[in-house]
Amino acid sequence: MHEMALAEGVLAVVLDVADGEPVRRVRLSVGVLQAVVPDSMQLCFQMAAQDTNAAHAVIELTDVPARLVCHGCGAESEFRAPPFNCRQCGAGDVAVVAGDELLVDAVELASGWRYRPGAEGAAPVAVEVPASHLAEHARDAAAHPGAAGLA
Secondary structure, three states, rough: OOHHHHHHHHHHHHHHHHOOOEEEEEEEEEHHHOOHHHHHHHHHHHHHHHHHHHHOOOOEEEEEEEEEEEEEOEEEEEEOOOOOOOOOOOOOOOEEEEEEOOEEEEEEEEOOOEEEOOOOOOOOOOOOOOOHHHHHHHHHHHOOOOOOOOO
């Protein structure tokens, strides 16, 4: 359950923002390539936050579609699962430009909301996702081609 590692990273950001205040709600933007299961994320967050001021916080997830840009023709397109080829020309020389992020957009505290800069307001930060996390998804997708889990 990779959500536990992600929940721990989110919790670290939330507790930093909360500065001791009770946390009511946490809004996250989660790229579809993270393959986060919302119920698992909530459960893992509650487990990680046990005995903290965020123990009863509700997690709200907003999906961020995956997008790639082709280095050959410059086209940008959304995708939900491998193959990671340009939808315009079919080239494999592409870069993922969205869909692998996990951002804490907002934290609702007893005193009000704190926002990530650029996210309908102003204050938290990107969560550090372990470098091996997306590589793990790529290995899983290669081992089980029909079961990408991103549809």
